Amino acid sequence: MDRLFSVTIGDLHENGLSCPFSISDYCDDEGEASITGHVKWDGCMDWQTNPNCMAHLCEPEAVPDLAWAFREAWRLCGDAMGDKYDQNAPRPVEPPQ
Numbered sequence: 642m643d644r645l646f647s648v649t650i651g652d653l654h655e656n657g658l659s660c661p662f663s664i665s666d667y668c669d670d671e672g673e674a675s676i677t678g679h680v681k682w683d684g685c686m687d688w689q690t691n692p693n694c695m696a697h698l699c700e701p702e703a704v705p706d707l708a709w710a711f712r713e714a715w716r717l718c719g720d721a722m723g724d725k726y727d728q729n730a731p732r733p734v735e736p737p738q
Contacts, residue, residue, distance in 0.1 A: 646675070658682040 644667070651661040664676040678688025678695065687695040698704065712733045719732040726732070 654679070 647665050647667065649663050649665070651663075653660050659679040659681045661677070661679045666675045676688050678686060680686050684700060686698045690696045698707065716733040719726045719730075
């Protein structure tokens with residue numbers, strides 16, 4: 642399967658309690674990281690969502706919930722745009738399970 646993103650990690654924080662990562666979108670012509678964050682010593686993951694806030698997951702098992710939220714936002718926004726949403730563009734038709 643071809644991936645849409647690449648993942649790289651940086652050097653451990655000086656105290657060794659967190660590991661930085663970046664996720665880049667292969668479609669980004671500039672080659673800049675799309676998402677930056679870190680995995681902490683307690684297994685939690687934080688990533689930058691805006692200059693003043695970081696999103697947080699407490700465990701890898703929460704990733705499907707985040708994927709659900711993205712799919713649901715995609716579906717609801719497509720529905721809200723109605724005829725203005727390109728009917729040939731991909732979007733979930735049914736609410737995610």
